[in-house]
Ligand SMILES: Nc1ncnc2c1ncn2[C@@H]1O[C@H](COP(=O)(O)OP(=O)(O)OP(=O)(O)O)[C@@H](O)[C@H]1O
């Protein structure tokens with residue numbers, strides 16, 4: 001299995017703080033890779049660095065074999081990376097439709113793709129012409145994900161999509177992500193919810209203090225409870 | 241794409257209309273204070289006309305700030321340059337401007353305005369590249385650099401055009417007033433009002449109906465996400481900066497004609513007004529800027545009529561009052 | 577090192593420069609006799625203190641205020657109005673201090689608290705608006721301030737040039753009230769600069785720097801940033817007002833052009849940037865360089881301008897005219913923000929450029 005995304009020795013500073021201290025991992029094509037870790041471990045920083053929103057001081061990031069660590073954010077996006085940030089970052093002053101129109105960079109919205117999206121996010125159809133700012137948190141999350149998949153992307157970076165959502169919505173979100181997976185998408189997914197991680201992940205990475213401390217198959221980690229406890233602490237157990 | 245029908249729209253969020261009513265209420269409150277109805281009409285039209293001119297000057301500044309967090313303290317320079325450049329056309333062709341035919345007047349006025357906008361737009365390009373881009377993201381340096389730019393622009397104007405006041409007479413066809421009963425409405429003010437409205441509507445249309453407009457609105461709210469969607473926001477910003485500079489130039493021409501004279505200090509004088517407008521309106525909001533401009537002009541005109549000595553101070557009071565009510569301005573757009 | 581509050585210049589060249597400036601200022605009345613040199617020296621002293629107080633805001637809290645001249649003006653006008661209205665006595669001076677300082681303090685407090693209620697980004701714009709309103713106010717309340725003409729007044733007996741302490745026979749010129757005034761100005765300004773050095777090196781000053789680096793983090797660490805910023809504003813305003821008082825005493829005059837004009841604000845900004853922000857010492861260096869240049873370079877410009885016009889060059893005579901001094905200043909300003917963001921002091925100390 002070839003790696004679509006590869007990070008080697010990535011170091012990121014935010015101001016004077018040394019946040020990523022040499023991050024190495026690969027995201028195999030066509031699979032979902034989970035990025036787990038405690039609060040403040042550096043997961044969001046990793047995604048932002050890949051996206052070019054923070055500058056990587058050293059190390060290299062390659063997408064489909066080409067280096068991208070020196071590219072600007074728009075260039076990285078145009079190479080086919082979709083990003084769903086932790087804050088969702090929907091444009092609240094714009095309508096749902098306008099949010100998606102902007103996300104569809106290559107022209108008008110595609111009906112078939114929209115129908116597919118509405119299939120698992122009916123709320124977006126319902127509120128098509130409402131201001132995104134008036135959506136509920138879960139609906140905003142759906143919109144944010146919809147923006148990333150409204151056109152086919154090589155790689156999706158998704159940051160904690162289940163954060164703060166009700167269990168029922170988490171379930172439907174998991175279904176949706178599985179559906180996206182089935183279409184052959186490659187996903188790097190940050191998740192605190194171990195249940196969701198187990199459902200979705202093929203591969204797993206665990207981060208702590210700005211480095212990767214574990215990498216392997218999700219199934220293996222899911223089966224090895226002592227290892228989970230050692231890596232992630234008990235807080236994640238509670239989610240099971 | 242087929243039109244998708246919203247099956248069940250959310251209850252429409254209440255439109256925030258309180259700020260929209262503010263100028264109206266203020267104008268009505270002034271009727272008894274001003275006393276004579278004809279003075280009131282004159283003052284109100286004057287306020288609206290002046291408000292439109294200030295709006296034209298301020299609109300670019302508010303978008304530039306909203307979009308890129310750039311504080312341009314040199315915005316006033318574009319106003320001054322715009323006014324001076326227009327004199328380059330208007331003075332040599334003074335005989336056309338004073339001819340007794342609206343067409344001939346316009347034949348000199350329109351090119352003058354277009355030239356001013358062209359020059360200030362180009363100047364905007366230079367300023368953005370030389371003064372703003374190198375210190376992008378650093379407020380302190382931005383303020384210092386653009387303040388420096390303002391000084392340089394102003395002094396260059398002095399050096400090129402001399403320190404004296406340059407007269408800039410109104411074209412013949414725009415002099416005088418329409419008389420309705422005992423109310424006189426100056427033609428030029430009416431024209432200014434019209435131009436301001438047209439520009440306001442045009443900006444609103446662009447912002448709401450075009451993809452570029454959507455990008456600007458989205459960028460004002462969250463520019464990182466616009467970039468993460470694959471758009472080069474810097475280029476967009478440059479476009480907005482140049483447009484804003486050109487509009488400031490147009491505003492300068494209109495202001496020069498309104499005062500019928502030009503002086504390099506026009507930039508300083510209007511910078512303060514424009515800042516107050518942008519603050520009152522809420523950084524990044526065109527609607528807020530529009531209302532703010534009218535409010536500032538009303539306070540200046542009614543205030544100037546009722547308590548002449550306190551014209552500028554009354555603007556400060558207005559600003560304080562508005563910010564006490566809404567600390568982020570009438571319409572806060574940015575989430576930053 | 578007590579007197580420097582444990583914050584020495586940290587560079588041999590800088591120390592030498594500072595000592596030279598100080599010695600020159602101390603010796604001016606004896607070494608460079610003549611009214612012009614004394615005026616320049618007094619102005620350097622006053623601006624060193626004024627700029628140092630501005631540095632407390634700009635360099636240590638990172639907030640850009642355009643209202644600093646307002647406080648300077650309040651000080652100037654307090655002295656002028658009191659001495660003009662109540663006559664040239666020490667009581668009048670005391671009245672000016674007792675009325676002027678609290679007024680400056682109150683205004684600083686009001687601006688500070690108001691600005692803190694609104695977005696931080698508004699601060700520069702609000703101060704600009706308030707300062708311009710104050711300027712208009714000062715020139716319109718002519719019954720009080722003398723309007724555009726300002727107020728000239730008499731100094732108390734002791735400070736007048738006519739009061740001679742030591743006759744001509746000793747130094748070839750008399751030691752009179754004027755020279756006493758000069759040393760009064762010099763020592764008061766030196767005290768203020770040292771006091772500011774103490775402030776920025778106190779725990780309070782370190783909190784200010786933490787706020788400048790990352791306001792969010794400072795707040796998270798439990799500092800009440802609101803309180804600290806307002807406090808810094810008040811200190812800066814008081815020092816500026818004191819500098820304004822000395823300025824009025826020295827000039828025996830206060831008017832819009834000498835104490836409130838926007839161009840003074842620009843001068844202050846330039847001096848801070850040239851000298852080096854966030855160092856206090858930079859204020860002394862910046863003031864010295866700038867005021868010397870202002871007083872002696874303009875003459876050079878005038879010569880160059882005449883030469884250019886005699887040579888029949890286009891445009892240049894206009895650009896080099898001494899009145900266009902500000903043009904070159906503006907260019908210098910942009911260049912120094914761009915190329916020497918750490919100013920002379922930063923250069924001499926050879927530290928890596930600060931990021932903010
Ligand atoms: N803008 C910033 N300025 C300073 N420090 C930051 C900034 N953003 C993140 N950090 C720091 O970087 C570290 C890693 O943060 P990051 O957001 O990557 O963690 P995370 O793994 O995503 O955590 P969480 O699970 O809470 O989202 C944290 O210590 C955080 O305090």
Ligand SMILES: [Mg+2]
Nearest residue numbers: 043044045086
């Ligand atoms: Mg995170």
